[in-house]
Amino acid sequence: MTRTFRLALAQINSTVGDIPGNASKIIDYLEQAREVQADLVAFPELAITGYPPEDLLFKPSFLRDNVAAMERVVAASQGIAVVVGYVHMGADIYNAAALGYNGELIDTYRKIYLPNYGVFDEERYFRPGDSCPVYIINEVAVGVGICEDIWYPVGPLAVQREAGAELIVNINASPFHAGKRAQRETMLATRATDNELYVAYLNTVGGQDELVFDGASVVHDMAGDLVARGPAFEEALITVDLDMEAVFRARLRDPRPRKENPVILNEIGSSKVVQVSGIRRDQRSPLPVTSPSRCMDGAEEVYHALV
DSSP states (O other), rough: OOOOOEEEEOOOOOOOOOOOHHHHHHHHHHHHHTTTOOOOOOOOOTTTTOOOOOGGOOOOHHHHHHHHHHHHHHHOEEEEETEEEEEEESSSSSEEEEEEETTTTEEEEEEEEEOSTOOGGGGTTTOOOEOOOOOOOTTTTEEEEEEGGSSSSSSSSHHHTTTTTTTEEEEEOOOOOOOHHHHHHHHHHHHHHHHHHHEEEOOEEEEEEOOOBBBOOOOOOOOOEEEEEESSSSOOOEEEETTHHHHHHHTTTOGGGGGGOHHHHHHHHHHEEEEOOOOOSSSOOOOOOOOOOOOOOOHHHHHHOOO
16 A cells, blocks of 8 residues: 655745735645645745734734635635645634635644744734644645744644644744754754654745745655755745655554653643545656755855845
């Protein structure tokens, strides 16, 4: 038995405040992902609004426009699952990711860990989430996280792993600083090996005020090995075929998750499993094998961040 999951990561440059323009770009990339028969296409953190939206979040009309744009993106998701960052409106507002499929909004993930240090001020604007759902997409169990959520060794990812997640898609607007890419990839490889799953880390590109976003999105496998890497400082659609049976084979040899403390995990957030789509029955050819984009050296990446 083989289970292959085709993942598309849309590493785009959203413009803060340009909700219609951002939504149009997202739909363009969604169409590209559908053309390559991806099972799931993901877009960065707050891709609808741009990051960071800051005090635009105090304008109810801006929030409503952002929700309408998210619904427009979801309506375009015929035959493909989509994860897109936006601001969820309820009794409060949340830094969130919508999960859509076949034109319907299936669920919303709300970011749990809100950074409030350095250049980040998310606690000023958002309420944290408290749920760690797992989505069954074409027979594959997928967990969604947002940026800071993945930096905690025992965090939402661990809850989703315990609920059966085989792939984590973490969407980001992670600012660049010199040396961060190597630090980030080391952390992501550790998360993948500790939890015996694929970790897909999607970053945005571009700049806003004093912040620069470097892209360089990656996918790591259960051994921590690099499966794919997107280019730095430029937009791209990164597509990769993942062997999901390899996750099960790896877990048979690793007893650590059987000793996970459920009390600790319950304190992080509740879990649920949401059925999104069934077995994919259409035939598709494997993607051509490509090498990960190369790493820039220190001086080169700083130059690209500045120009």
